[in-house]
Amino acid sequence: MSYERVQSYMRDQRIDAWLVFDFRNNNPVMARILGGTRHLTRRVFWLLPAHGEPTLLCHFIDEATFKKLGLPFRSYGTWHAMREMVGELLSPHRRVAMEYSPGGSLPTAGIVDAGTIESIRSLGVEVVTSADLVQIHAADWGPHGLRSHQTAIAHCDRIMREAFDFLAARLRENGSSNEHEVQRFIREQHAAAGLVTDSGPIVAVNANAADCHYEPDEKSHASIRPGDWVLIDQWAKVPGDGSVYGDITWTGFCGRDVPDEHRRVFQAVVAARDAALEAARAGWARSAAGGPTAEGWQLDDAARKVIIDAGHLARIKHRTGHSLSPGTPGAHGIGMNLDNMETHDTRRMMPGTGFTVEPGIYLDGRFGVRNEVNVYVDPVHGPTVTGAMQNEPVLIV
Structure with missing residues (x-):
């Protein structure tokens, strides 16, 4: 899959990375990225930097799903490890897009729960909306x-x-x-x-x-x-x-x-x-x-x-x-x-x-x-x- 178009847009908008979060298939954007709905039971993160290849982080229980898809991934076991690994993924980045709507003004773009947004912000990054990134990469026919x-x-x-x-x-x-x-x-x-x-x-x-x-x-x-x-x-x-x-x-x-x-x-x-x-x-x-x-x-x-x-x-x-x-x-x-x-x-x-x-x-x-x-x-x-x-x-x- 090519990410050139969305990454070019990210660079134009000074967005360092796009972080897509999913829990039990509650984010349709993740389904588009993975090529369909999968049996996912734990929290999953997919990070696309403005330059380079994406990285996927999942719980080890869900590893088999990604092995079947042939996607590169890292896995965690505990919530402590998950938070540490998310922090490592985000450490090079300061401005990160997520499925988030400032002020709740655009509900269709506000998919990620407020608690997860708070957690990501606590790692020292600015969270901005991914609304147009979704259009370019996930809503494209x-x-x-x-x-x-x-x-x-x-x-x-x-x-x-x-x-x-x-x-x-x-x-x-x-x-x-x-x-x-x-x-x-x-x-x-x-x-x-x-x-x-x-x-x-x-x-x-x-x-x-x-x-x-x-x-x-x-x-x-x-x-x-x-x-x-x-x-x-x-x-x-x-x-x-x-x-x-x-x-x-x-x-x-x-x-x-x-x-x-x-x-x-x-x-x-x-x-x-x-x-x-x-x-x-x-x-x-x-x-x-x-x-x-x-x-x-x-x-x-x-x-x-x-x-x-x-x-x-x-x-x-x-x-x-x-x-x-x-x-x-x-x-x-x-x-x-x-x-x-x-x-x-x-x-x-x-x-x-x-x-x-x-x-x-x-x-x-x-x-x-x-x-x-x-x-x-x-x-x-x-x-x-x-x-x-x-x-x-x-x-x-």
């Missing part, structure tokens, strides 16, 4: 991640269209359908395509579409009839730790004439989506000219401004998008989120990473609109939408 995502998003795009066609056919045949019936159809199509998912999909009609995380099941679901508004949010991936999810949301109307209010809200959401995409492209152009690239909070602001200007400030319920990265059990990755609402995400848009753009407007008790696309930050071409873009509500007829 790599060739396999990109191929897996392209496969997943192609299937998700196709299945989305087929799901709306399935619903239209049920309405023509029976006069009605229900959320769970459509949900089951999508799950069956995921399985037939060889895709896996941790949950979902969301199929939500009318007022249920205003509940961002509403999910029907066999016992609790609503009927779908002509004149209804339907939101479908599905996410799935090719099996494997290195795979990246496809994650998309579309909306449609059961009829030929979309109500004016629904159409206006839909158009505002699409405009917000496009504003975030334009801000991402502008950030890429700035960085290509030697300036600063876009940060997550800026992309969120670009989308939310459109929604606020359209008069829907009180109807925003969530950030504009989340990271997509390999090695996570669900669709939410460990890189930059498009967020200046729930958190102030100052992580930079990095080449080789990806994210969703999914602004939404939610009218409680009535209906909701969310429109979601996936973006890959191509190292040559910059931020690129990987799948289809919905620009008009689906007419479910």
